Amino acid sequence: MLELIRQPWHWSAAGILIGLVVPLLLILGNKNFGISANLRHICAACFPGNIPFFKYNWRKEIWNLFFAVGIILGGFIAATLLHDPEQVKIAPALAASLAENGIDDYSNLVPTQLFNWGNLLTIQGFLFIVVGGFLVGFGTRYAGGCTSGHAISGLANLQLPSLVATICFMVGGFISANLIVPFLLKL
Amino acid sequence: MSKIKSGATAAIAETMNTDFEVRSLDTQCVNASEKDLPLWYNLKYLLAGIFFGIILVKSEVISWFRIQEMFKLQSFHMYGVIGTAVVVGAISIFLIKKLKIKTIQGEDIEFQDKKFTKGQVIGGLIFGLGWAITGACPGPLFAQLGSGIGVIFITILSAVAGTWVYGKFREKLPN
Numbered sequence: 438m439l440e441l442i443r444q445p446w447h448w449s450a451a452g453i454l455i456g457l458v459v460p461l462l463l464i465l466g467n468k469n470f471g472i473s474a475n476l477r478h479i480c481a482a483c484f485p486g487n488i489p490f491f492k493y494n495w496r497k498e499i500w501n502l503f504f505a506v507g508i509i510l511g512g513f514i515a516a517t518l519l520h521d522p523e524q525v526k527i528a529p530a531l532a533a534s535l536a537e538n539g540i541d542d543y544s545n546l547v548p549t550q551l552f553n554w555g556n557l558l559t560i561q562g563f564l565f566i567v568v569g570g571f572l573v574g575f576g577t578r579y580a581g582g583c584t585s586g587h588a589i590s591g592l593a594n595l596q597l598p599s600l601v602a603t604i605c606f607m608v609g610g611f612i613s614a615n616l617i618v619p620f621l622l623k624l
Numbered sequence: 625m626s627k628i629k630s631g632a633t634a635a636i637a638e639t640m641n642t643d644f645e646v647r648s649l650d651t652q653c654v655n656a657s658e659k660d661l662p663l664w665y666n667l668k669y670l671l672a673g674i675f676f677g678i679i680l681v682k683s684e685v686i687s688w689f690r691i692q693e694m695f696k697l698q699s700f701h702m703y704g705v706i707g708t709a710v711v712v713g714a715i716s717i718f719l720i721k722k723l724k725i726k727t728i729q730g731e732d733i734e735f736q737d738k739k740f741t742k743g744q745v746i747g748g749l750i751f752g753l754g755w756a757i758t759g760a761c762p763g764p765l766f767a768q769l770g771s772g773i774g775v776i777f778i779t780i781l782s783a784v785a786g787t788w789v790y791g792k793f794r795e796k797l798p799n
Contacts, residue, residue, distance in 0.1 A: 598739060
């Protein structure tokens with residue numbers, strides 16, 4: 438059984454379990470599944486800077502921060518107790534295009550050849566680690582949610598604005614992965 | 625005395641109202657619960673987060689490679705995960721509404737309708753650009769950090785900075 442859990446999970450199992458987080462949070466306490474709001478709660482708690490957008494009682498939303506800390510712990514458990522020693526399997530076409538740019542280490546789900554402390558001080562690393570993160574934080578809040586808030590809980594509640602947001606996430610992602618990321622990999 | 629008291633209550637009500645309004649701006653998730661519960665009640669959300677974090681890692685949703693495959697149409701995996709999650713979530717919400725299921729504290733479960741904004745388009749595109757670069761949306765960023773990629777802490781800090789800059793210039797942006 439443990440052996441089965443350690444292997445990468447099938448998309449259908451993952452999809453069912455992630456989908457069940459939606460009713461789980463609703464039944465536990467009327468909470469809407471969403472994660473990017475935590476970035477805002479961190480601003481409201483640590484650097485409100487007299488900005489109206491951050492002037493609210495973030496303590497009332499502390500459940501969301503507990504959830505985020507739980508995700509960090511869950512990531513730790515999955516990478517230690519449930520660790521899979523096998524190499525990450527990736528699509529051959531992707532492997533070929535990455536190999537051209539020297540990315541050939543598949544020992545981790547995150548390519549540590551790009552995402553490491555040493556690379557942070559290079560232009561390439563700065564763009565992947567810092568600029569990428571900035572776009573995620575700015576874009577999710579401007580859009581009013583991320584993959585969890587819009588694409589999963591928003592669509593599950595049949596919200597048309599969430600469909601618009603999700604389509605735009607995908608369009609941005611297609612442009613970025615096919616035009617911007619290949620350029621960044623060459624740097 | 626009672627006048628002062630009612631005045632104070634009104635003031636509290638007013639703060640709470642603006643609080644809800646500010647909080648409702650640009651968000652999917654407003655804590656609708658009226659109950660004021662002790663802090664340790666939140667531990668159940670920590671457990672829910674652990675459950676979610678394990679799923680994110682074991683299903684490779686936190687994989688930078690999986691995100692590239694999705695946007696290059698090289699694998700069905702992420703479409704399968706997100707699609708199945710939406711269907712399961714939709715059936716769950718339908719059942720919660722239909723059967724009027726309550727929370728474990730006995731409160732009604734409420735849903736708020738979303739309004740269209742320009743941000744869903746502009747912000748959505750900006751987030752999409754970032755999603756393919758970092759190979760992670762906000763949930764997976766936390767799971768990547770937990771799985772031992774320390775430098776993702778900087779990505780999360782930068783995402784907090786991005787949110788802050790949005791908050792700072794919110795009034796000047798098309799909404």
